[in-house]
Amino acid sequence: MTSSAETAHPTATTDGIRDQARSALREQALSALRELVGRSDADFHEGQFEAIEALVGGRRRALVVQRTGWGKSAVYFVATSLLRRQGAGPTVLVSPLLALMRDQIAAAERAGVRAVAINSTNAHEWSDVLAQLDRDEVDVLLVSPERLNNPSFREQQLPALVRRIGMLVVDEAHCISDWGHDFRPDYRRLRDLIAQMPPGVPVLATTATANSRVVADVAEQLGSLTQDSPSSEPVLTIRGPLARTSLRLGVLRLRDSASRLAWLLSHLDDLPGSGIIYTLTVSAAVDTARLLRDHGHDVRAYTGQTDAEEREESEGMLKRNEVKALVATSALGMGFDKPDLGFVVHLGAPSSPVAYYQQVGRAGRASDSADVLLLPGVEDRDIWHYFATASMPDRERAERVIGALGDAPISTPALEAMVDIRRTPLELLLKVLDVDGAVQKVQGGWIATGEPWTYDAARYERIAAERVAEQQHMLDYEQTDGCRMEFLQRALDDDTAAPCGRCDNCAGVWFPQEIATRAGAQAAESLDRVGVPIEPRRAWPTGADRLDVPVRGRIAAEQQADEGRALARLTDLGWGGTLRQMFAAGAPDAAVTSQVLDACIRVLARWEWAERPVAVVAMPSRSHPLLVDSLARGLAEVGRLPYLGALSPVGGGPSGQAGGNSVFRLAGLWDRLCADHLEVSSGPVLLVDDLVDSRWTMTVAARELRRAGATAVLPFALALRG
Structure with missing residues (x-):
């Protein structure tokens, strides 16, 4: 029989061995x-x-x-x-x-x-x-x-x-x-x-x-x-606690994009060290970087569309303080490590406090102080809505993809020709279905697994509702009169949240608010910049013959459109705002305003075409017939060119929605436009439309006009999507 002391000894010994092992591991x-x-x-x-x-x-x-x-x-x-x-x-x-x-x-x-x-x-x-x-x-x-x-x-x-x-x-x-x-x-x-x-x-x-x-x-x-x-x-x-004691947070609400850019022009050099200027869209990053460079600031644009080599070069330049800032989308985010990053400025707010915290966390990692300033925009909510809806899977589309797949691998381009979904959203949907076990990527493409799949509507509704709530939390962050760091900590459920004593609400406004008159004029001039190239289609989409469109390979040179022009992109900081209002859901069709017409005339005046157009032709528009007709007539009158009218719709005209999958969009346009009734003279024709998305409408219309006698077709549109 053992004593109580003897029975306790093995436990004490075990604890001692464990402590020794832990001490050795720590060393x-x-x-x-x-x-x-x-x-x-x-x-x-x-x-x-x-x-x-x-x-x-x-x-x-x-x-x-x-x-x-x-x-x-x-x-x-x-x-x-x-x-x-x-x-x-x-x-x-x-x-x-x-x-x-x-x-x-x-x-x-x-x-x-x-x-x-x-x-x-x-x-x-x-x-x-x-x-x-x-x-x-x-x-x-x-x-x-x-x-x-x-x-x-x-x-x-x-x-x-x-x-x-x-x-x-x-x-x-x-x-x-x-x-x-x-x-x-x-x-x-x-x-x-x-x-x-x-x-x-x-x-x-x-x-x-x-x-x-x-x-x-x-x-x-x-x-x-x-x-x-x-x-x-x-x-x-x-x-652990998420407070960042080095960050000095602030929010500056200005009336429009011009004011925000003018503030940057006035005060970028006042910000400490080098840093990041975040924008919500690629075009905003590119346009902002161009404006700042044009007026003497050493910055570079950094987006998901920037070449990999250029992105790597830009990262190195920022780390070595060889540029004042990178003007970036969220492509420059997770894991970018510059411990002494001096500032982060946002032109437009991310869609949630959590996303905002992640981006501002790039600054002040190994320094006592870094400045973080948010310049929210009135267009932020529209951009949030676009990205939120673009990333959500759709039941009908998912079922269409699963139904198109079988045991034999089908490549993504071939599948694109079978379902009316554009490449980028199709690839995202395939990833979701792959994770759900409904499809699988194999050598040669995609197959259906045969596993049952149901659309989890309740889950996606919860996610959508949560994203709407997060957007409201971001608006609350902008408007709070409490500590901003404490707000962000609470948004991440950090129960150690407490006032920081440094932000604009705790310690008072720390950033200048005045805008130099000259900077305001420079920003306004930049935002008034007009003219965006419309790249012509050079090849027919793979798989068009599957939908009885008898074309393949390159588009014959004698049937192609030339490079065109649009007034602006819908996502542009300047004219993009005006165009977004014109093309918003429910916006009435109306004649083109003198302001917009004057801007279009400036685009044409700067267009260095090889040969001046000899006539103007309009696209038949289902959604904006008055807008397109008035724009075409206005350009013809100013240019003293004959207005030949609009192409005629055939068999009810083009079918399907604007943009969309290339093969299906082309099929919905094929043999649906006619130029036979137009008296097309030999020479270039200016082809006028409202909004260019997939560019297939312009491609098919140009083919018809070239066959009717035009020696060249110059596409022109008010807006370019994206």
């Missing part, structure tokens, strides 16, 4: 951290070692929600270093953006961690990367979530990688959740990857922007895959 981790940051006095922030201990000592799953600059990358690089010393395989780091990958690789090199990437820009290096993996010379492999569903990668490289994986890291994990501000369908595939991993492989998910709903959703997805193991531990969530 090893601290050494790795100091090597990473290059400082012998570095120590862990609260929560960092706890995460490392869970991953390395407990081989657990952890979700870390911490503010930008807290050191989330230090957690996974230190954990990787320690796991590799224990004989574990490489860490797979799922990272959403190329800019983020570049920064992560650079940080890994500083820590002595060997990191390589497989992404869309380095296909020429993939064989070398795979050879390094085979030789166990890689500590961290960075992949994009999209790469996980690449058939070649999924079937040839992923199985071997899964067998050897030492740790999985999901960076920017809010993208997993469709409640998050930047949901990406490809992130949902991580559930399948985790399910394939051997038992005991640690998983780390990190983000700086997640409210309680997103945290619960991500933790549930990470943890639900371990429920079949009764010994598995719940997901460890480490969540």
